[in-house]
Amino acid sequence: MLKKDLILRNPLRLMGRETGHVLSEGGFGAVVARAGVGKTALLVQLALDHLLRGEDVLHVSLDQPVKKVCLWYDEVFRHIRDQYELPQAEELWESILPHRFIMTFNVDGFSVPKLEERVTDLTAQGLFEPQVLLVDGLPFDEAVREPLSEMKIFVREQGLRAWFSARAHRSAKPGEAALAAPLADVADFFEVILQLTPKGPEVEVQAAKMPEGAAAEGGIVLDPNTLLIKNKKG
């Protein structure tokens, strides 16, 4: 299977617009779920989708070391390889790797100006110019509005698309349609909010917020064994 076919077959498409991007340039998306439901797995699949299109993805993790983030990618890609029986997976993998850059920070040591500084380090030397930003592990607490506002400016200036993972509070009831605070308080920042909810053996991916014109139809779930996105029926 060619790279192109793989992109086309990607169930993420169901959520996308014609250009294939759910987010507009400068736009924010969030994946929200309780701990351990599959936020990182979904983020990594979003990243792989962009990587397959040849876009450069900067993955910022605030709670996991580089090695562990790499492992997430290895695992998700391995599952995709097995699911689609990719013949030249090794080659494909090696061709997308240079388009990925992982940056990890301690949660306490992270700040948007610091991130900007690091990204400038990369772009100034022409080492890496991200088009997509993933931020995994940013604490969505009462103080999150400030970093999000700073991030918004940064993302707009750089013309990036940014995905965040947000951990829902334990008190958030499964399947609750309304977003639990504190994400609800900052929902205005986001074009897209995907909510992961365990339903029986599967995890349902629901669009809690979608821009107009995007296919908001549901029916996407995470396979509990591989954490890969698939159509509900498929």
Add this chain to the structure above:
Amino acid sequence: MKKDPNKVRNIGISAHIDAGKTTLTERILYYTRRIHAIHDVKGKDGVGATMDFMELEKERGITITSAATYCDWNDHEINIIDTPGHVDFTIEVERALRVLDGGILVLCSVGGVQSQSITVDRQMARYKVPCIAFVNKCDRSGANPMKVVDQLREKLGHNAVAMQVPIGLEADLQGVVDLVTMKAVYFDGENGENVRIEEIPDHLRAEAESRREALIDAASMFSDELMEAALEGEVPEDLLRAAIRRGTLTRELTPVFMGSAYKNKGVQPLLDAVTYYLPAPSEVENVALDMDRDEAPVTLESDPGKPLVALAFKLEEGRYGQLTYIRVYQGTLAKGDTIMNSRTGRKVKVGRVVRMHSNQMEDIESIPAGYIGALFGIDCASGDTFTSPDVHYSMTSMHVPEPVISLAIKPADNKAQDNMSKALSRFTKEDPTFRTYVNHETGDTIISGMGELHLEVYIERMRREYNAEVITGKPQVAYRETITRRAEFNYTHKKQTGGAGQYGRVAGWMEPVADEEFVFENQITGGAIPTEFIGSCEKGFRSAMEKGTLLGVPVTGIKVVINDGQAHSVDSSDMAFQAAARGAFKEGYAKANPVILEPIMKVAVETPAEYQGAVMGSLNQRRGMILGTQDEGEMCVIEAEVPLAEMFGYSTDLRSATQGKAQFTMEFATYRQVPKNIAEELIKKAAEKKKAAA
């Protein structure tokens, strides 16, 4: 030598470069009265630390070979193997871990868990070595031992728990609070030799109490009795220690101690901890393979009365002949005994038995099970198993990585010629990752090993210890060739030059295969190739794979399937089919889009954050693919995959780019295809070289 194996501890001290393990060992030897003065590692006083006895080690301030030594503490005998920290010398670490029952993982209170600590930790996990941790250098500015405890949890996945709380930090470090006894421990006297126990200072009481609670919580997972006692509010010391010990032995708990070896603080409690929490030889299960029963595993018993099973884990050539470090797992190894080398089947009589203390030795009568000692005048290779002549066991083999770099060397003069061969023969016996051979095409002597520094050290040692001046060529990378698509072959080998002819036809296909060097499959039906020649075909393919057609380097990752062929009743022979297979291989290989593979190294650079950009630039210039950066406050770690061919001289470049403030570690990651333009250059060079040699 004591005879109670429960009072023996065989331990290793493992750490990142410069975490201070040699200094720590030095202090341990001082407090246990094995030495009577303390010397600096970098040898300002010209003496150097006791464990780093090789000249070169003194000069570079690094430990290269692991010297074995022993000492007494609290009625226990502790055998220590000082292990090297640099990745190039990993085999030494691995060998040491194989024979040890427990380890001290030394970490720097400022640097925390560094990349090399991760490698060392992985090795400890591979050999299931229980360990305790020591956070050293608490006197340094920026010291934060509790952060290191957190890092042990987060980065290494240890269930780490603080056993102490420091009293003061940085220049103000005075001692530690012991969370088991709930007493403050101070270290008085010129060299901290007088331990003074006091009440906990008031300002630390609350912290000590909450940390003790966490310790009891963690330990009670391993003892119901302790859990009950904790609920009742009365926790006896013995019960708490026993629970911590249980958790440590199963590697489910890592007790963390702290101090500063250099400032003589916290070493004695660490020694106590070795006796409390690390296992005695009898508590560790060791398995040998019974060679007479198809390598069936046999669990060894730490019983001095049973038949002997011992492992030679390190060799050293000294003034008086070969010294063999040996660990006895079962039985007793005594002077005058006859023992058998299970690899060669040869029997030898044990002459001198000694116990080593760094580079001095003392004669002893025997080495009982569980102990480490050394033998004189025994000819063997490292990794050999010695047994009583009535059993035929072998200890499981150690993991030996393939060398990734090689270097041509030439003796500078006639005198050096002899010395060089002597040195090489000794080094290859001592270190299985160091290999040497003569390239028949160029006549050069080639040495190969695990990295630039690895080879450099051996060249230095040739100069210093053997007085052999050698001229070195440019380091060569161990390239490989492989194919990228399926291709068919159908080759007939036919020769008729009077007398008996040669005839054989081999047909089938070859295809790439992952994670295997060579797979051979016979799908011939109906005897197109007679069964007796199938082996000849395989042999022919194997021999053809020794040299690919692009660079003449070994070919790997190929599956060959034969499904047709032809034989002649008179002219077919083993030789003929080998030649036919070689021809078939060449035919298929050319069509299978062969490519060159190069070793890719995993490189981790630790640098102050301000040089991050410069370091990434330097890696990028070397065709490195930066995987990511890990921000750790002042410092940051850059992880990258870089072709080995581009890493020569990197340490010099890195030093100049960062004012010497960054350091890097490197280990083999994988083989990957060489980019096209570079491959073309390599092929051109190989062709020129071949032409010149012809």
